[in-house]
Amino acid sequence: MNYELVCGLETHVELATKTKIFCSCTTEFGAEPNTHCCPVCIGLPGTLPKLNKAVVEYAVTAGLATHCEINPDAKMDRKNYVYPDLPKAYQISEYDQPLCRNGYVELASGKKIRLTRIHIEEDAGKLVHERGNTLIDYNRGGVPLIEIVSEPDIRSIGEAAEYVEQLQAIMRYIGVSDCKMQEGSLRCDVNVSVRPQGSDRLGTRTEIKNMNSFSHMTKAIQYEMDRQIDLLESGEDVVQETRRYNEETGCTEGMRGKEDANDYRYFRDPDLVAIRVTDDMVAALKAKMPEGPQKRLARFQTEYGLPEADARLLIDRRRIADYFEAAAKGTKNPRTVANCILGPIFSRLDSDAAKDEFRVSVSPENLNALVGLLDAGKIRKNLVKSTLEKMLDTGKPAAAFLSEKDLAGVNPDDLRKICEQAAADNPNAVKDYRGGKEKALKAVLGAVMKMTRGRANPQEAEKILTQIMKA
Amino acid sequence: MVTHEDVLKIANLAKLSVAPEELDGLTKDMNEIIAFADTVSAASADVSDFDNINGLSNVFREDVPVPSYRREDILKNAESSEDGYFLVRRRR
Known part of the structure; x- marks a missing residue:
């Protein structure tokens, strides 16, 4: 029998605020343990959380960018569970009144992956397990997150990866998060079930927790699909449970049994007042939103005549897309500008992290000036690339390498x-x-x-x- | 009515162990606590939104960092700590 994948994702995105969600400690990454803490974020009794305005604004912006309805009447709840990464023994989250609902993310095929909701919550601390003991760093505790919950609309591993890539691109574009999977600022829980091809019933699902890289995520989904198909083929049932992906073995493993399935006993957090998102607030945030990556992709093809593949590489990161637009301003040769970036400049940025940073010694104005010489017929195309290489080596403008004679051409x-x-x-x-x-x-x-x-x-x-x- | 099973479930969620001889007493106590809280439900009131009776909304803080506490102060109440971390020892 042929089976198909039915998959939905819960994606946690750390917001790019300067401070934590309920206190004024910094959210900066990579500090010494427990140096970004105060009585609020280590959960001391008698402390009072106060909501960071930027968290609400970022979450609403994320909702607008994913076509969500904005809930005018949101509130915060306590999700109770006892684990040392949460010093209060509850996490402040949103249960039945999340900020955003009913959105979607569109894939390249035009298929829409529906979003159930986006809510705000606090991140937990980091646990380090050592010799059977547990060390706790609460620097991450209280860092603001949005959780983006999709409907089970994903039907292939490719769609799952594309969905996460799209989310990453959108969130980076609107500036609400840097979405670095390697630093944990984007993490996914993946719900996986399988069913016979053509069936419209949902199978029993399992949830794989905390995927923090694309390659682990795709391998984990593949493994989990195969495991569930094997079970069904041999007449057994899939047990609804939470599973963990083991990076060393490439397998998923059950984390806890059904008998102690979680009961979070949500209730409203009495320390926090209602969040009322007015039409005015929404309008103001809408007005501040930059053009989304999908729109920009289309515009790069029509306005600059770029091939889709090139446009995609440029819009992938907003910084690079902005650089391209500044460098291509007013030129007759936007494709040459694109080729300069995708060729000589990209070849010097050999990792994703380097492309994220996009530190380039040539300013977009200097690249614009170089291509301007081409526009004016003062240099030929083949001289553009070699001059750009020299500019990249030294950070000097084109004029430093092109003599009067070069620019005059040959009579x-x-x-x-x-x-x-x-x-x-x-x-x-x-x-x-x-x-x-x-x-x-x-x-x-x-x-x-x-x-x-x-x-x-x-x-x-x-x-x-x-x-x-x-x- | 709160049963022995309810008490055991709540104890389990709170990671507490309850000895069999304690069950009767705890069950009785919990029933009494819930009965006491029920007096609130019995009261008549015009307010429907008990979640937010003070009518406050949008109490926000600006996103401006202030220095955090010193680590030795943060760790002061910890039962034990190691290398600047809170330390939770394995239960023996």
Whole structure:
């Protein structure tokens, strides 16, 4: 029997606020343990949480960017569970009145993955297990998160990966999160079930917790699908449970049995007042939102005439897309600008992290000036790349490497002389050409370009060479 | 009515162990606590939104960092600590 995957994701995204959700401790990553803490975020009795305004604004912005309805009347609840990463023994979250509901994320195929909800909550501390003991760092405790819950609309591993990539791109674009999976600022819980192809019933699902890389996520879904299909094929049932992906074995393992299934006993947090999102607040946030990646992708193709694949690489990161637009401003050759970025510049940024940072020694204005010389016919295309390489090496503008002579081009009399010289230097090529081998002209043309260091206009040179070599 | 099973479930969620001889007493206590709280339900009131009787909303804090506490102060109440971490020892 053929089976299909039915998959939904819960994605946790750490918000890019400067401070935690309920206190004014910094959210900065990578500090010494327990140095970004105060009585509120270590849960001391008698402390009072106070909601960070930016958290609400970021969450509503995330909702708007994913076509959600914004709940005008949200509130916060306590989710009770006892585990040392939560010093209060409850997490402040949103239960039945989340900030955003009923949105969607659109895949390249046009398929929409529906979003059930987006709610705000606090992150837990970090546990380090050592020699049977547990060490706790509460720096991450109280860092604001949004949890984005999708409907089980995902039908393939490819769709799951694309969905997360889309979310990552959207959240980065609107600036609500840097979404670095390696630093844990984007993590997914994946709900997986299988069913016979064509069936419209949902099978029993399992939940794989805390996927923090694309490769682990795709491997975990594949493993879990195969495991569930094996169970069903051998007449057994899938047990609804929470599972963990073991990176070493590549397998998923059950985490807890059904008997102690969680009972969170949600209730309203009496320390926090209602969140009323007014139409005015929504309008103000809408007005501040940048253009989304989907729209920008379409515009890069129509406005700049870029091929889709190139446009995709550029819009993937907002910083790079912004750089491209600044560099391509007013030019007749936007594709050359794109090629400069995707070629010489990208080849110097060899990791995803380096591309995220996008530290480039050439300013977009200097790249714009370089391409401006091409627009004005002062240099040829082949000189653009080599000049850009020199600019990248030194951080200096194009003018530093192009002499007056370079920029002046080659005057027609000189060009004729150089062409004659090139033909004289390559008698075999000339003979071949006269014998009917038209391609032989290219070899001589190459020699001309070399002699002029790329300054000659190749069309002009070809015209002159044709005259000389035919004679 | 709260039963022995309810008490055991709540104890389990709170990670408490309850000895068999304590069950009767705890069950009785819990029934009395809930009966006491029921007097609130019995009272007549015009307010329907008990969640927010003070009518407050949108009490926000600006997103401006202030220095955190010193680590030795944060760890002061910890039963034990190690290398700047709170330490939870394995139960023997």
